[in-house]
Amino acid sequence: MSFPRSRRAFVGQSLAGLAGLGAEADTPPAPSVSAARAWNVICVGAHPDDPETGCGGTLAAYAELGHRATIIYLTRGERGIAGKSLEEAAAIRTAEAEQACRILGVRPVFAGQIDGATELSGPRATQFAALLEAEKPDVVFAQWPLDTHPDHQVAAQLVLRAWLAAHRRFPLYFFEVNTGHQSLGFAPTDYVDVTSRREKKKAALLAHRSQHGDEIVRQHVQLMEDFRGREVGVAAAEAFSALGHRLPPAGGAPPG
Ligand SMILES: [Zn+2]
Secondary structure: OOOOHHHHHHHHHHHHHOOOHHHHOOOOOOOOHHHOOOOEEEEEEOOOOHHHHHHHHHHHHHHHOOOEEEEEEEEOOOOOOOOOOHHHHHHHHHHHHHHHHHHHOOEEEEEEEOOOOOOOOHHHHHHHHHHHHHOOOOEEEEEOOOEOOHHHHHHHHHHHHHHHHOOOOOOEEEEOOOOOOOEOOOOOOEEEEOHHHHHHHHHHHHOOHHHOHHHHHHHHHHHHHHHHHHHHOOOOEEEEEEEOOOOOOOOOOOOO
């Protein structure tokens, strides 16, 4: 595929900006950060399947490059299966999330809130900030604050508060899910080419059988990957919105 040089540079810069992923860029990449040490890459989402939808390809890329990628699920999706009790649904969806994480090469962590009843309070913010800090994040991906689902809003705000409590020590990127349907007014600043991880991401989403992962892929994920890819001249991309500062050029010292 050919595309304008300026767009290649843009993709390359963005990839380089996302911790060591510059190794795949078309533009001359800076040395991979992974050569210095593995980064702790943390993704926070409200429900099982949200992180996979928004940045499954990016997380897989980090994992393949030797970084430590972790997904923090705020809830276990307790209200996501009709006719099942909260406990039954939690057990099913936890197993699905764990399988999806195995496929992506990331580690799952569950933050202990309840689907449909997530809380944003002082104690909850303190508790979540401690959980996130314990992961020693070098970069964090979080759900977009202007999502229609209240749990997504809570997940975003908890990360935002933790980021402020940590004095903005780590770069923070927001990801989109089902844009136009759930994420509203999403404005990308960075893109990652996920063309080569598309199948792996799809497999991770299909692991969410109780959520009809095949329909999520067909109705939302493929459209988003196609659209974001067209914006930067690749077959499939994931888009992010950076808040505040970005990572130093790949090869530089990690923040903190
Ligand atoms: Zn969700």
